[in-house]
Amino acid sequence: MALLDGASILLTGGTGSFGKAFIAYALEHLNPRRLVVLSRDELKQYEARQLFADDPRLRWFIGDVRDRRRLERAMHDVDYVVHAAALKQVDTAEYNPFEFVQTNVTGSQNVIEAAIDRGVRKVIALSTDKASSPINLYGATKLCADRLFISGNHYAAGHPTRFAVVRYGNVMGSRGSVIPFFRSLAERGEELPVTDLRMTRFWITLPEAVAFVVSSFELMHGGELYVPRIPSMRLVDLARVIAPNSPMKEVGVRPGEKLHEEMIASDDARRTLLLDNRYVVMPHIAGWGYEPPEGGRPVPDGWAYRSDTNDLWLTDDDLRALVEKYG
Template identity: 40%
Template structure:
């Protein structure tokens, strides 16, 4: 699918971008363009990939359509990763989050259509489902814009992929807990009952590729992900650091934060089908030609919702997951 193709990755110097590029290179593309505004990260990434000639690094911001348009010339696929992602930052600076996550996404849509890109893959988040914070609201709006783009007069297909937390990504709670244990010997927890979805970065990107290949355009692929209590995750990390009976400091829930995250809300579950063992698919409310027929033979999801308080991993399962990801 990617052989001899040109691929643009917005926000490509983040954790997702590193792994995405690493796996894309195994498919022998013609060129991968890494578009981001972080010069230092681009320099580091270029070093890490040994100045691979297939990688082209472009300084730019998705808020600026002209620079996006230049980067998109002759591109076949766009992976849209660029966003302001930290909940407190988006709460404190909502206008900047709106510019990047909503207007920036519309810029990607406009440029993709103008350049006749084959497919745009938008990476979304569980926080877009029944959002309780500004970050989630902007990502939900981004999803709506991406899905709606399939109704426009364009050959470009647009698809959303929604996942939960990725282990070890920038700002990951794993790094935070490890540092707290090292520095203070105790761990800060916002709430003892808090749960989250988790997946290794490598597995998440594999699922992204699967949705890229199999998607029609106009649907939202929802990753099935294991979930755990944050306190259990912290205990496993502390045990791996040889800290027994770790002390917890209760910090309180931050503005916009949920006890449990949703990957499918009750409203979305009514429109979701059971795709396979790895994905649910949310079908859009807007009519998209051919999409209904594409999924006509699939069973409905039959879920009230899909949230991170369900089917929690044991501490042994969490330990196995962390070992698989190389975190302990």
């Protein structure tokens, strides 16, 4: 990718599943001048350093997005930022709400302000399907973060820094994936707990998620929310492919969980364009010279991007191949 070739890049939350996949992709394909990895856990950083053999292009910063001064230090001489740091567990958020506010909301504003003050060119923040029509605190904090990053383009005023957001659903092969959980139950001859037999989910692989973020840097002018056009799958189909001989039991939808995922709400349809392999949700207000992307086609009024009404679906063969490769 020409834009990022030889650039200095900062990755927050860089020792998670996405972070390690991004580092591997960047070292192989982007040839960064420097890739700064900021995260809180020294053990995970140590393990990641071993994984990447202490590549001399990597810089390892222990730090928290709640600490703006540490962010400013980490962003010294940085051209581009990928903001992946977040607290994410739905049930944990309900028990520790203000901790999620401090990391996902205040931490996001700290990233915005540090990027502007340090003269970063472009910032992409990672969002989640749970930020669309949120029904739990985690989703609400991520919606706030999304709006902060979009409005960060106003906040930058005359500064050159621009902000955009990328939103996607479940990531196959990420930490906490249901695949190894189902496999372990099947090996012990136990039933597979399925929250609801009707449940559907969007699905994307880690390499696809990383490539989508990287390509969004090339496209963005600031203020966009990018959503990949990806397939859906039924949870019962996934369970059957992973463990065809295991019985399933319906355990009910957990608090804060949706039956079907949504990545773009119907109220946002009037601002949404379909552009090749992605949807682009344009900003409510764009006072920094924003122009809609060329070639984008408006979606129908009242349309919503939901996993149950999606027109792309994974077949059993698709799921089997993906589970074998990434599970």
